[in-house]
Amino acid sequence: MSKETIKKVIDVIEKYEYTNLIVCGKKSAYIHEDVRDDAYKHARKYYHKLQKVPHFENLNDKIFKFATSFSTKDVSGLLRGLKKSIGSLVTPVSSGHGDIDLIIPGLHKASGIKILQKRWGIRNYESAAFGDSGNDLEMISTVQYGIAMENAQKMIKVASRYITQSNNEEGVLNAIDAILKNEEPFIS
Incomplete structure (x- = not known):
């Protein structure tokens, strides 16, 4: 700036x-x-x-x-x-x-994910992001596995493809495990 x-x-x-x-x-x-x-x-x-x-x-x-x-x-x-x-x-x-x-306008978490995807040769369908607040909106809307936490703001839940449990219930770990095992609702 x-x-x-x-x-x-x-x-x-x-x-x-x-x-x-x-x-x-x-x-x-x-x-x-x-x-x-x-x-x-x-x-x-x-x-x-x-x-x-x-x-x-x-x-x-x-x-x-x-x-x-x-x-x-x-x-x-x-x-x-x-x-x-x-x-x-x-x-x-x-x-x-x-x-x-x-x-800075246009520099959000999704921008960072795009940089990392390009650097490491990772495609969108190989990417997951978890969010609960407004600063996560672009990020969870960008990747294949955009996942809202159960305690997320309403707009994040609406924008997400999936919803997992809250952090207190290990929602991120549970969703990652289900993605890697190709389990519901993450069957590709």
């Missing part, structure tokens, strides 16, 4: 009442140094390279995404507001539990 885009996005986000903001780059992810300890520890689960910084301006990195956290009350309203205000710069998508990612 350009420095201008980064500044505009941060200016807009700061108008909202968020509980956390992480700026994600190629070298590291960045979080404000004043973040509460519990929020920092939670973020470390998802970002193994996470640096505290005094501000987000002039980071010496290529920035690819913003990750924000809000109260879960009105994520759909927040998504609409963010799309309206900065949708021409970034694509806001729900990533579950009140979290919203702001990504």
